[in-house]
Amino acid sequence: MSLLEARNVVSGYGDAEILHGVDLNVENDEIVTIIGPNGAGKSTMMKATYGLIDCWEGSVRFSGEDITSLRPNEVTRRGLCYVPQKENVFPTLSVRENLEMGAYIDGNPTEDDLQTVWDRFPILSERRNQRAGSMSGGQQQMLALSSALMIDPDLLLVDEPSAGLAPDLVDNMFDRLVDIRDETNTAILMVEQNARQALSVSDRGYVLDMGENEFEGDGTALLESDEVAALYLGEWYALNCKQQTK
Ligand SMILES: Nc1ncnc2c1ncn2[C@@H]1O[C@H](COP(=O)(O)OP(=O)(O)OP(=O)(O)O)[C@@H](O)[C@H]1O
Ligand SMILES: [Mg+2]
Incomplete structure (x- = not known):
């Protein structure tokens, strides 16, 4: 049984069908990356998986349970958390208060929980009383991840x-994402534009294009695929030159 098993997910916004039957699996302790062009439906797939938008067809199972129709708060309670692409912190709350919001389902964070965050991202420790909205985009990203x-x-x-x-x-x-997986056994499914770097730390990867699965495989297999490199890693020019010199 896979930890996450999305089958034939069809979804979109209003009348616009964006995902045309996407399949996706994550096993326990895996890091999996979804890459693909802008507008491919990567974020939409995340939202459909987490229950932020409805699946029009298909199913999502998590730890063996059908979560297709569950709302995000119910999905979170089952141990599946989501960090959105944008606006993923409470800007007027301090760093520490954001972490408390992240923990609210379980009560207050313990000092050990907070220490783990300060050790992992020392800059958040320095800024623990600062308003999250006043920090850089990258620091907000570290905070959003830590809250989740x-x-x-x-x-x-x-x-x-x-x-x-x-x-x-x-x-x-x-590197921190790999540490998180190794230290906490939390599996990670990420979408990334820095595709080469992300795939190099991933067990497996998926390429989504125009709302459909295009390729999937081991992180290294995708990195070594000339077709994936040419079409999706921005390396068309390099590949073309390589072929011309053969
Ligand atoms: N809230 C929304 N309402 C209507 N259409 C949307 C909405 N969000 C995204 N879309 C459309 O859905 C399509 C897929 O968008 P999505 O955000 O899933 O792509 P993406 O692969 O995450 O792209 P990017 O790499 O730019 O983040 C795009 O055509 C986009 O315009
Ligand atoms: Mg996106």
């Missing part, structure tokens, strides 16, 4: 964790 982890979920959906980070901090974010 406060209830120790079995699976974390993260939409573009490296968005807004300075280039030299991107690898650090992916």
Whole structure:
């Protein structure tokens, strides 16, 4: 049994069908990355999985339970948390208050929980009393991720964790995601634009294009695929040159 099993998910907004039957699995302790062009439906797939928008067809199972029709708060209680692509912190609350909001289902965060956050992202410790909205995009991203982890979920959906980070901090974010998986056994399903770096820390990956599955495979297999590189990793030019010199 997979931890997460989405089958033939059809969904969208109003009359616009965006996902045309997407399949996706996450196993226990896996890091899985979804890549694909802008507008491919990656964020929409995250929202349909978490119950923020309805699945028009298909099903989503989590830990063996059918969660297709559950609302986000019910999904969270079952151990599946979601960090949206944008507006993912309470801007007028302090860093510490944001973490308390993240923990609210279980009561208040323990000092150990908070210490884990301060150790993982020392900048959040320095800014623990600062309003979240006054921090950089990258720092807000670290806070959003940390808030979602406060209830120790079995699976974390993260939409573009490296968005807004300075280039030299991107690898650090992916390293922290690997630490989180290794230390807490939380599986991670992320969407990423920094596809090459994300796939290199992922067990498996999916390519979504125009609301459909295009490719899936081991992180390394996707990275080594000339077709994926050419179409989805922005390396068409490099591949073309390689073929011309053969
Ligand atoms: N709230 C919404 N209402 C209507 N259409 C939407 C909404 N959100 C997204 N869409 C449309 O759905 C399609 C897929 O969007 P989605 O945000 O899932 O793409 P994405 O793959 O996450 O792209 P990006 O890489 O830019 O984040 C796009 O055509 C987008 O305009
Ligand atoms: Mg998106």
